[in-house]
Amino acid sequence: MIEAVQPQPGRLANAARELAKLPAFARRDMLVAWSYRATFITDVLSLFLQALLFYFVGLLVDEGRLPEFGGSPVTYMEYVTVGIALAAFLQVGLGRVAAALRHEQMIGTLESLLATPTSPATIQLGSVLYDLIYVPLRTGLFLLLIAVGFGLDFNLAGVPPAALVILFFVPFVWGLGLVTAAATLTFRGGSAGIGFGLTIMTLASGAFFPLELLPGWVESLASLNPMAIAIDGMREPLLGVVDWNETLRGLAVLLPFSAASLAAGIVGFRAALRRERRRGTIGHY
Amino acid sequence: MADQASNPGHIAEPTPAIEARGVSRRFGDKLALDDVSLAVSRGQIHALLGPNGAGKTTLLRTFLGLIEPSSGRAAVMGVDSVGSPVALRRLIGFVPAGDRSFYLRLSGLENLIFFGRLHGMPRRRAKERALEVLETVGLADAARKSVSVYSHGMQKRLGLARALLIDPAALFVDEATHDLDPEAADNCRNLVSALAARGTAVVWTTQRVDEVRGFADRVTLLAQGRVRFTGTVPELMAHALPRRYLLHLQNGGLSGEGARGVLSHALGGLGSIFTTAEDSDHYLLALREDAPLGDALAKLREAGFQLIGCRDERSGVEEAFLALTRDEEPA
Numbered sequence: 001m002i003e004a005v006q007p008q009p010g011r012l013a014n015a016a017r018e019l020a021k022l023p024a025f026a027r028r029d030m031l032v033a034w035s036y037r038a039t040f041i042t043d044v045l046s047l048f049l050q051a052l053l054f055y056f057v058g059l060l061v062d063e064g065r066l067p068e069f070g071g072s073p074v075t076y077m078e079y080v081t082v083g084i085a086l087a088a089f090l091q092v093g094l095g096r097v098a099a100a101l102r103h104e105q106m107i108g109t110l111e112s113l114l115a116t117p118t119s120p121a122t123i124q125l126g127s128v129l130y131d132l133i134y135v136p137l138r139t140g141l142f143l144l145l146i147a148v149g150f151g152l153d154f155n156l157a158g159v160p161p162a163a164l165v166i167l168f169f170v171p172f173v174w175g176l177g178l179v180t181a182a183a184t185l186t187f188r189g190g191s192a193g194i195g196f197g198l199t200i201m202t203l204a205s206g207a208f209f210p211l212e213l214l215p216g217w218v219e220s221l222a223s224l225n226p227m228a229i230a231i232d233g234m235r236e237p238l239l240g241v242v243d244w245n246e247t248l249r250g251l252a253v254l255l256p257f258s259a260a261s262l263a264a265g266i267v268g269f270r271a272a273l274r275r276e277r278r279r280g281t282i283g284h285y
Numbered sequence: 286m287a288d289q290a291s292n293p294g295h296i297a298e299p300t301p302a303i304e305a306r307g308v309s310r311r312f313g314d315k316l317a318l319d320d321v322s323l324a325v326s327r328g329q330i331h332a333l334l335g336p337n338g339a340g341k342t343t344l345l346r347t348f349l350g351l352i353e354p355s356s357g358r359a360a361v362m363g364v365d366s367v368g369s370p371v372a373l374r375r376l377i378g379f380v381p382a383g384d385r386s387f388y389l390r391l392s393g394l395e396n397l398i399f400f401g402r403l404h405g406m407p408r409r410r411a412k413e414r415a416l417e418v419l420e421t422v423g424l425a426d427a428a429r430k431s432v433s434v435y436s437h438g439m440q441k442r443l444g445l446a447r448a449l450l451i452d453p454a455a456l457f458v459d460e461a462t463h464d465l466d467p468e469a470a471d472n473c474r475n476l477v478s479a480l481a482a483r484g485t486a487v488v489w490t491t492q493r494v495d496e497v498r499g500f501a502d503r504v505t506l507l508a509q510g511r512v513r514f515t516g517t518v519p520e521l522m523a524h525a526l527p528r529r530y531l532l533h534l535q536n537g538g539l540s541g542e543g544a545r546g547v548l549s550h551a552l553g554g555l556g557s558i559f560t561t562a563e564d565s566d567h568y569l570l571a572l573r574e575d576a577p578l579g580d581a582l583a584k585l586r587e588a589g590f591q592l593i594g595c596r597d598e599r600s601g602v603e604e605a606f607l608a609l610t611r612d613e614e615p616a
Contacts, residue, residue: 024402108385
């Protein structure tokens with residue numbers, strides 16, 4: 001006899017039970033990351049070296065061609081640092097979200113995870129939770145290190161609006177990562193696609209040079225690049241003056257991109273997981 | 286149901302703890318499972334036996350809700366594997382094949398705490414329970430060591446410890462002993478037997494035919510996705526090919542080919558006897574299907590031969606396995 005007789009707990013209780021599992025994922029990934037101490041140190045060091053590289057490049061740049069912020073000129077180093085920080089944020093965040101479940105698949109733990117009474121959504125969110133905390137902290141640490149190390153003059157009052165922009169940018173990165181994760185789960189690859197997409201997005205973001213240097217039509221398109229919107233939203237308060245109206249306008253433009261990206265990511269990832277279960281290939285890599 | 290209602294004396298059979306009914310699963314053109322049914326009661330160890338590619342792991346994944354059946358249903362304690370996969374996994378322990386199911390950079394203890402928390406335990410309870418089960422499987426001393434330094438056997442025991450975290454109603458063990466030395470394999474089987482003795486229903490997949498005897502209560506033999514046999518181990522052995530025994534016989538003067546003629550005559554119609562090498566005292570006895578071994582040995586003794594040793598050339602279970610998996614049609 002097969003009779004489904006198990007009483008089902010309410011949705012709210014279920015959600016609470018699933019949420020309570022998230023810290024376990026963060027602790028697991030923190031412990032794993034801590035076991036690779038050398039990687040952590042070289043990660044910070046490489047960010048610093050990247051900044052050093054741009055410092056020397058900046059010596060060749062005609063700063064007169066850079067836009068002014070709050071009516072004041074800025075150095076190339078100040079200009080590019082925000083770009084580097086956000087580009088690294090996108091690169092690391094996207095890469096880790098996209099690779100989280102693939103990594104579980106590769107090391108053989110995905111099947112064991114899916115055999116626990118944990119919803120796939122919790123497993124996905126749990127698998128990236130540590131990175132969603134670590135990557136913004138890493139970005140902040142980078143900005144701090146560069147500001148101190150190279151004597152940059154950031155506006156401290158601009159930190160809250162810049163942090164808010166990052167907060168609104170996180171769902172965009174997460175959603176994009178989920179779409180990539182879905183593609184990776186389905187096609188067992190995708191790193192080339194991530195790299196290509198990132199390059200295009202970064203090129204048209206104004207991270208390393210002003211968008212005005214691009215051809216007119218590319219510049220118009222680039223103004224709709226969420227990364228460009230986020231970088232502008234951070235540069236204005238950090239390098240110029242805090243204008244909350246301007247910040248809120250930027251957030252209003254960023255919000256639909258983030259919402260759309262997150263929705264597409266969740267739908268795409270669920271569909272990919274359902275397909276894997278139907279095909280019976282979930283543990284394959 | 287109508288029959289039961291009209292028959293007040295009828296005692297309804299209890300719901301099996303683990304049940305598959307008519308489960309089929311197709312991957313493209315390949316039919317990996319073909320109308321597979323099995324039922325496992327609480328406290329029973331059910332061996333799922335079959336060669337590579339028989340469909341054992343596919344059936345296990347179906348029970349875990351990792352694969353949806355193309356048709357049929359799989360359930361644990363009445364909870365359907367497709368309809369309520371999360372509720373289903375609250376009831377089951379799973380020991381996957383292979384070693385790669387843990388975070389190697391973490392200790393055994395941290396791994397178990399993590400999986401305990403995924404089963405809904407608060408951190409303190411997860412730690413307590415992890416320490417208890419590590420003690421149960423004999424890994425207490427290695428609890429705080431990184432899993433990367435665990436041996437195969439230790440990782441298998443850790444896999445069992447993970448399954449024990451929740452005291453599962455049903456345990457699924459996938460090829461747990463295939464790469465273990467005999468002592469470690471025995472250790473694993475003992476742990477599972479102890480769990481079954483406490484009421485857990487166990488499905489144990491294996492291709493090691495020798496290990497089901499004396500361990501499993503029932504056996505389902507799968508080959509090419511189809512059930513070839515379901516029953517007890519003695520019932521399985523009844524499907525063995527004609528039995529063959531290696532005999533060590535001595536007769537003072539006679540040996541080898543010279544003795545074979547005498548022995549063959551003494552056996553009469555009970556079977557055939559062959560020499561294993563020139564001038565050897567060792568012979569191969571092939572018994573007729575219904576001939577008792579004792580009768581054959583008595584006849585050989587009456588012919589003046591002393592029996593020094595007698596053993597199966599191959600275990601009966603292995604014989605049955607080969608006979609049933611070679612068949613085109615299911616038994």
